[in-house]
Amino acid sequence: MEHPALPINVTVNGKARAAEVEPRLLLVHFLRENLGLTGTHVGCDTSQCGACTVHVDGLAVKSCTMLAVQADGADVTTIEGMAEGTALHPVQEAFQEQHGLQCGYCTPGMVMTAAHLLETNPEPDDDAIKHALEGNLCRCTGYINIVKAIRWAADQMRGQHASS
Amino acid sequence: MSTEQSNPDSLIGASVRRVEDPPLLTGKGCYVDDVKLPGILHVAIHRSTHPHARILSVDTAEAAAMPGVECVLTGDDIGDLVLRTPMVAPGMNMPDHPILARGAVHAVGAPIAAVVAESAAAAQDAAASIQVTYDSLPVVTDAEAALEDGSPLAHEELDTNFCYSMKREGGDVDKAFAEADHICRLHMKSPRVVAMSMEARGVLAQPDPARNELTVWLSTQGPHRARADLANSLGFPENRIRVIAPDVGGGFGSKGCVYREDVLVCHLAQKLGRPVKWMATRNEDFLTTCQGRDQAMTSELALSKDGKMLGLKVRVVANLGAYLHSATAGPPQRMLVMAPGCYQLQDVRVEIVGAFTNTVPTGPYRGAGRPESVLNIERLADKAARDLGMDPLELRRKNYIQPDQFPYRTGVGVEYDSGDYEKSLSEALRLSDYDQMIRDRDEARQRGELVGVGISTFTEPSGGAGFESGAVRVERTGQITVLTGSSSHGQGHETVWAQVAADKLKVPMENVVVRHGDTTAVQQGTGTFGSRSAVMGGGALATAADRVIAKAKAIAGNLMEASPDDVVQTEGGFAVAGVPERNVNWRQVAGAAYAKGTPAGMDPGLNETAFFDPNREAWGFGAHVALVRIDPDTGELTIEKLVLVDDIGVVLNPMIVEAQVHGGLAQGLGEALCEHMVFDENGQPRTGTLMDYAVPRASTMPPVVVGETETPNPFNPLGVKGVGEAGTNGAPPAVANAVMDALSPLGIDHVDMPYTAPKLWRAIREAGKG
Numbered sequence A: 001m002e003h004p005a006l007p008i009n010v011t012v013n014g015k016a017r018a019a020e021v022e023p024r025l026l027l028v029h030f031l032r033e034n035l036g037l038t039g040t041h042v043g044c045d046t047s048q049c050g051a052c053t054v055h056v057d058g059l060a061v062k063s064c065t066m067l068a069v070q071a072d073g074a075d076v077t078t079i080e081g082m083a084e085g086t087a088l089h090p091v092q093e094a095f096q097e098q099h100g101l102q103c104g105y106c107t108p109g110m111v112m113t114a115a116h117l118l119e120t121n122p123e124p125d126d127d128a129i130k131h132a133l134e135g136n137l138c139r140c141t142g143y144i145n146i147v148k149a150i151r152w153a154a155d156q157m158r159g160q161h162a163s164s
Numbered sequence B: 001m002s003t004e005q006s007n008p009d010s011l012i013g014a015s016v017r018r019v020e021d022p023p024l025l026t027g028k029g030c031y032v033d034d035v036k037l038p039g040i041l042h043v044a045i046h047r048s049t050h051p052h053a054r055i056l057s058v059d060t061a062e063a064a065a066m067p068g069v070e071c072v073l074t075g076d077d078i079g080d081l082v083l084r085t086p087m088v089a090p091g092m093n094m095p096d097h098p099i100l101a102r103g104a105v106h107a108v109g110a111p112i113a114a115v116v117a118e119s120a121a122a123a124q125d126a127a128a129s130i131q132v133t134y135d136s137l138p139v140v141t142d143a144e145a146a147l148e149d150g151s152p153l154a155h156e157e158l159d160t161n162f163c164y165s166m167k168r169e170g171g172d173v174d175k176a177f178a179e180a181d182h183i184c185r186l187h188m189k190s191p192r193v194v195a196m197s198m199e200a201r202g203v204l205a206q207p208d209p210a211r212n213e214l215t216v217w218l219s220t221q222g223p224h225r226a227r228a229d230l231a232n233s234l235g236f237p238e239n240r241i242r243v244i245a246p247d248v249g250g251g252f253g254s255k256g257c258v259y260r261e262d263v264l265v266c267h268l269a270q271k272l273g274r275p276v277k278w279m280a281t282r283n284e285d286f287l288t289t290c291q292g293r294d295q296a297m298t299s300e301l302a303l304s305k306d307g308k309m310l311g312l313k314v315r316v317v318a319n320l321g322a323y324l325h326s327a328t329a330g331p332p333q334r335m336l337v338m339a340p341g342c343y344q345l346q347d348v349r350v351e352i353v354g355a356f357t358n359t360v361p362t363g364p365y366r367g368a369g370r371p372e373s374v375l376n377i378e379r380l381a382d383k384a385a386r387d388l389g390m391d392p393l394e395l396r397r398k399n400y401i402q403p404d405q406f407p408y409r410t411g412v413g414v415e416y417d418s419g420d421y422e423k424s425l426s427e428a429l430r431l432s433d434y435d436q437m438i439r440d441r442d443e444a445r446q447r448g449e450l451v452g453v454g455i456s457t458f459t460e461p462s463g464g465a466g467f468e469s470g471a472v473r474v475e476r477t478g479q480i481t482v483l484t485g486s487s488s489h490g491q492g493h494e495t496v497w498a499q500v501a502a503d504k505l506k507v508p509m510e511n512v513v514v515r516h517g518d519t520t521a522v523q524q525g526t527g528t529f530g531s532r533s534a535v536m537g538g539g540a541l542a543t544a545a546d547r548v549i550a551k552a553k554a555i556a557g558n559l560m561e562a563s564p565d566d567v568v569q570t571e572g573g574f575a576v577a578g579v580p581e582r583n584v585n586w587r588q589v590a591g592a593a594y595a596k597g598t599p600a601g602m603d604p605g606l607n608e609t610a611f612f613d614p615n616r617e618a619w620g621f622g623a624h625v626a627l628v629r630i631d632p633d634t635g636e637l638t639i640e641k642l643v644l645v646d647d648i649g650v651v652l653n654p655m656i657v658e659a660q661v662h663g664g665l666a667q668g669l670g671e672a673l674c675e676h677m678v679f680d681e682n683g684q685p686r687t688g689t690l691m692d693y694a695v696p697r698a699s700t701m702p703p704v705v706v707g708e709t710e711t712p713n714p715f716n717p718l719g720v721k722g723v724g725e726a727g728t729n730g731a732p733p734a735v736a737n738a739v740m741d742a743l744s745p746l747g748i749d750h751v752d753m754p755y756t757a758p759k760l761w762r763a764i765r766e767a768g769k770g
Helices: A027-034 A090-097 A107-120 A126-135 A144-163 B021-025 B120-128 B173-178 B223-234 B260-272 B282-288 B331-338 B370-388 B392-399 B421-432 B434-446 B493-505 B533-560 B586-593 B654-673 B726-746 B757-766
Strands: A006-012 A015-021 A053-056 A059-062 A075-077 B041-047 B053-059 B069-074 B111-117 B131-136 B162-170 B182-189 B202-208 B213-218 B241-244 B276-279 B295-303 B309-321 B348-356 B450-462 B468-474 B480-484 B512-515 B567-570 B573-576 B579-585 B607-612 B618-630 B637-647 B704-709
Touching: A015 A027, A027 A053, A053 A107, A059 A107, A090 A107, A090 A144, A090 B021, A107 A126, A107 A144, A107 B021, A126 A144, A144 B654, B041 B120, B041 B260, B041 B282, B053 B111, B069 B120, B069 B260, B111 B120, B111 B260, B162 B331, B173 B295, B173 B309, B182 B370, B202 B260, B213 B223, B213 B260, B223 B241, B223 B260, B260 B276, B295 B331, B295 B370, B309 B331, B309 B370, B331 B348, B331 B370, B331 B450, B370 B392, B370 B450, B370 B726, B392 B421, B392 B450, B421 B434, B421 B450, B421 B618, B421 B637, B421 B704, B434 B450, B434 B618, B450 B726, B468 B493, B468 B533, B468 B586, B480 B493, B480 B533, B493 B512, B493 B533, B533 B567, B533 B573, B533 B579, B533 B586, B533 B607, B573 B586, B579 B586, B618 B726, B637 B654, B637 B726, B654 B704, B654 B726, B726 B757
Parallel strands: A006 A075, B041 B276, B213 B241, B309 B348, B480 B512, B637 B704
Antiparallel strands: A006 A015, A053 A059, A053 A075, B041 B111, B053 B131, B069 B111, B162 B348, B182 B295, B202 B213, B202 B276, B295 B309, B450 B618, B468 B480, B468 B607, B567 B573, B573 B579, B618 B637
16 A cells, blocks of 8 residues: 655654654654664564553653654654663663563563653552553563562662762 | 672572673664565465365465565465475374465465565555455364364365374283272363464575575574474575574474474575565464464373372373474373373373364474473372372372482383472472461361462473584684574573583683574584473583593693693693692683694694483472462452472572573463463464463562472483473462362362463352352
């Protein structure tokens, strides 16, 4: 089906991007195919698994459930934009420290969801963490170390905040 | 690098953080779909919507004319290309397995036509426009029904749904049953479940016509076996194919074989002379990737009145689905060696039968026949105790193989290497505060609540299926490269193999790099499945490391003008025994090895490869305990406590081992609580996406306590046993026994997994209570 391309302007990981895209192009495909940001993964096609989670204007969003044209004018952060240089985001560091990943496929989505959780709730208990992960599936870890990692990251981030 | 370890001198046993993680955490992983090549073409496949039908016509004209479409192929266009799979049982029936359907389809999702286009979206649009007319045929989905006289045939060209059968018998089973006081009978079905790796299957093939070569990026658990299987199906030389398993997003057994799409994509790439890629949608993955379990088990356990197990008969009917993949017939065969479990049973008869149905093919999935076998004997043990009015612990203890009986040959002719079942059981009882749990259960039961306690004690084989390879190469500068045939897909081999090599060679872990997943880089290999890597890949690596050390000692002796017998290893190198100031480091030894510094008569170089096969499996064991509560009004099941104690011999990296137990447990709980691939009576899949198929979420996981005991394996260099499937094998029977314990006051004898709320609610209602 040929449809006329539409122009969009999106800021992705701090960088302004202009493109002409098919109206039906999903945000995840725009990120992966047009921008080459392949850290955002596709796991289910039906909005259950959360492997494609990115931040859009500060909210954790499943990029397989949003059209690229809907992101026109938005500020998008992907997993590639989480570390500052070689310094990992505390959530990324936590996943390594607490062994919160195995095959790594769900990990970008998990990290993005967890980072958003900790921005809105810096001191979540395990139930709050599990609730926040309701839209993210992992098949390797049994979630146990993911929950541990998010708790660890929360502690680190509060510690950093307190000491700054 | 942070470590926690009991012996600070040893890297083996240290919880070293994974070296794999940084790229995966920062979006720099590289899975098949992340590989970008110029000129790439995309494949989409038109699939059967019928479970069984003759194909009357396939109209591809509209598709072929659509923008961006390079070509459209049907079965007739690709001729005799079929998926070639081995005959694993003498005389087994093997239906045709064409790469694209020819004449008929035998399951929903069978591929009928392939579209190649400039973009994935263009290919999908065109594939959707293909029109197929069908003539529907009768359908069978249940394996036991498929073997009944007059059943519809899954394949018209076969005059039966029977695929193969195998039998194993030891002792005098008829005599044991004739002398029994009681015979405990049970019929069970394990639910069909889906591997559901987060990365669906995918393949990318790049031809090199000028050199007559083919490079294939494949989401696989075993690149070397995949290369041979592709070569056989394509009729293209194995040594001209390079298979690369890049980062692989989980497999759990389902990515151990080659699939039709893999052969198709290679064929298309060669035909078109351009790179060609296919990525499964999640729905395609549900319809085409080998699924797990779906076995019906009919068992009889003969007992004396005081609870001594005298004999066992088991008959398994396995649903193989519509087509045979290379390992489809494998999982049921586990019952042949595992039926007796932890118990002294010498009079045993096991028969397995595989049947074709019009469903998705089955195959290995985490446990691969082990979960069914453990479920069978552990449900039998519990039911037998209930039949006889005995404590289920007492009945188990009365029949355990005792520590001084190992190595122990069971009634099915298998030798268990080592074990101490009482040790893991008592540790699980201690960690679960079992006696208190039983008192609490009894009090709750007095109040009319449905609360139950269940245990399973099990032994499980790991590390079989042929050889594994490992190589240790000391480079000219003294850096260490390890090549392993154990291609990892999330298990952390890059970390653990570096630990093993660094520990053996006494060098910092940072000096070791582990390479895997590329048939050009690595010598032959088998792959990662069946909890085999620590035993097989670890054994191969340890053997290669020992050989390198022996050669390095000879070279070091030459350099230090000492006898190799007087050379000892030191941190980072070698010294003359008792004369520490006479020493050389790995760099000096390597330099000599590549520059005429080897002793007379010794080949240059410092590079050893080992192919390892202990010719026996390693039998780990464990004890799992579950406490459950069922809401009598809704049927909702809550696991209130779960304790897992596993004995896997020597632990190489406790952090990774515990996480393997977690992951196995989650998949086991999925099977016990919620996962079920359902086909309706017409053969239509009702659970073909994650909208309908329930996998565990974070909130599904109950409170878990993981404990361990350590009984080293005497039959491999590292003393290890596999762990990847422990949680999947042991936990579901513990939960099943707990559920049956909770329902026992209602007179309910058995309910098959998964224990969904509607199923338990119905069972409670039908029991006329609650």
